[in-house]
Amino acid sequence: MNLTLKIWRQKDSNTKGQMVDYKVTDISEHMSFLEMMDVLNEQLINKGEEPVAFDHDCREGICGMCSMYINGEAHGPDRGVTTCQLHMRMFKDGDTITIEPFRAKAFPVIKDLVVDRSAFERIQQAGGYISVNTSGNTQDANSIPISKHAADEAMDAATCIGCGACVATCKNSSAMLFVGAKVSQYALLPQGQIEAADRVRNMVAQMDLEGFGNCTNTGACEIECPKGISLDNIARMNRELMKASLS
């Protein structure tokens, strides 16, 4: 198929960006979206132009690097997939596709489609861990039984890949789904209880400091989240925060 691409080009964080039009031809429906971008870049390089910079690494939906806002949707039109898992069969010959970076005040653009998500790092550093040293003398792994249900629920929360689609898709640029997922994982496990109050307080405080917006329960994040992280995690985080303020 032949396509028109409207792509956000921005030299660096200090320069203003703009949308630029490109044409690509003979795109196979079996290509992944990023392979289509590879075709475009090869074409640009051979013409002596600068290729489009974008983040990607694993190309199988798990590292959370890829981050494109395609036709107004984080990770594009398909559901339950990251940009790298999106395939060209979702588009048809003659389509025009707009491709922008994940936009949010807390995610400044570095170049073209690449954004700076280090705010997520700082939130995790504020409390996204259990304070246990590596000693080789921790108690036997089976000494604390954990119900299968709790373990499975903690696992569901833990599958967040830290991509930032929830933020990009939210009209308030809220990071509640991301933070809620991490808080929930530990809140659901006995190992996480001891530091629970400090954890949720510190992570939420850091989130606010980074300039993410408030949650007004639009639910857009859950729909666009490639890993199906549920809104229940936000509710659980709010409960944890309540508990923490009472303690």
Next chain:
Amino acid sequence: MALNSRVPEGPIKDKWTTYKDKINLVNPANKRHIDIIVVGTGLAGGSAAATLAELGYNVKAFAYQDSPRRAHSIAAQGGINAAKNYQGDGDSTYRLFYDTVKGGDYRSREANVYRLAEVSANIIDQCVAQGVPFARDYGGLLDNRSFGGVLVSRTFYAKGQTGQQLLLGAYSAMNRQIARGKIEMFNRHEMLDVVKIDGKARGIIARNLVTGEIERHSAHAVVIASGGYGNVYYLSTNAMGSNATAAWKIHKKGAYFANPCFTQIHPTCIPRSGDYQSKLTLMSESLRNDGRIWVPKNIEDAKAVQQRKLKPTDIAEENRDYFLERRYPAFGNLVPRDVASRAAKERCDAGYGVNATGEAVFLDFASAIERYGKEQAKIHNIENASAEKIYDLGKKIVEAKYGNLFQMYEKIVDEDPYKTPMMIYPATHYTMGGIWVDYNLMTTVDGLYCIGEANFSDHGANRLGASALMQGLADGYFVLPYTIGDYLSHEIRTGKIPTDTKEFDEAEKEVKDRIDFFINNKGKHSVDHFHKKLGKIMWDKCGMSRNEKGLKEAMAEIKALREEFWKEVNVPGSANEMNPELEKAGRVADFLELGELFAKDALERNESCGGHFREESVELDGEQKGEAKRNDKDYAYVAAWEYKGEPADAVLHKEQLEFKDIELKQRSYK
């Protein structure tokens, strides 16, 4: 230099304990004055950085991604082994040790493997304490699955995302230390050289991938944990950025490179769909527990399937060739990875492949669905269940076991694997070869360590499933923190290492010159053009089966390609900005050297062992006719290569392998 593996004396089961009792320690007050650089934040680097920081050292950690959590360990699916014997099925440290040495086709160092098995149980305890949500049974205890043709159930898992959960555990431990200021994290930074002063590793040169700035970092010891080099094949299950640069750069500065030809080609990956293909996706090995692998028996049927004129489901049972079950009745579809891969290639080379490229075989779940369906019908007392009912019941079980994998397959291939068999083909997956290290995990350069997939590892010529995650975390959490302390105990009086010295000047100049060359060259072809060509040579001539003629051709062709690359490569943009093409250029330049050494190593090793199959070394008769023939008399050694300029001039050093605790046997899966 003669290789000294520094394996401690004494019986194998006491070596590590005695070693730990005798090493020198650094007191806590002194640790504060010692800096350590860790390149890589995967399971190996991440766990090492966190533990070293907990101990009190100042750690500087580097990753090329924008977060430590995105290292390629995140992609591991299946699980992690540990000799916990929770299932009471007879597992033990010795058995894990034995399985690993045997699985590696007797090309690994016994003492290291034993230590790995010994610390494996601690890994699970540590991860659970960190909050890693491993799968549990209804009683609340940890669940296990069995993996890759061993006789016990010792694999711990977190759905199909075990690597992700283990890495997030190590990442959380790192975050705690970053918050305390004990780890300084350098994301989006690429190490481009190591700096040696008076023979010791004292720092690195790194490029800030956002600004393009070249930076100097010093330390009392440097740890390389940069992962494997599977991308030398261009297409592999590795991440797009996975590279050999850190390992290759230290090789050029004196670290020997061991067994580069030992690579693992994994049998169950999604086949290539066209020339634009950028990477290959693994379908977990666990699928072979229930899937049956086949191709059409008749060549006419195969041709018709290739042209999509015939559906696999229309081929009658008697016209199917379940070639693994036919050739290896004892292990069937569960033969080790190398054996399964070669058998698939053999059928496809003979023209029986099942997709348009002719490079795919079927992985069929129809019998499993039926078997589970009938079982369920019995359990639920459903009499005379209809075929549909049985299918539905069976499908539910298969879905519970492999749902996420089936979904991943459908997203990529756009076919429903519950209805039509999956198509799979082998792909490069893991590199057992890597930087040579001694028992302390130190390379042949003082103060320079190498851990995780980047070192030549404990897996010999073939790695068993679920053992790479174990090794990465063992190295980082439990081994390196001890061994590096012994070395650093001699550094307490050294003081801060200055970076304004001639050694740093020289290393930085080399790095900058190379970058300037790339930017100014303005050749005719993109970096990918060369990488794809290299990949094709590697796959065709250094792939699943190798011979003398092909390997010699490969060496000559890679050399010629390298020369062309240095004349004709085209890197757009400038040096002082984010420039992904420039990053790729540096990595491909290194692959173009490593590839030639790889072929040379494969040529030198005229035996078939593990993932390395030499057509000249097969059994000529008897039951094993045509199967791989290992040659312990001439090749029971680690081939450690010393850099001498051109890869073809590399000098071979042999570390003879001694097997005192395990008897050498030919592997048989018939």
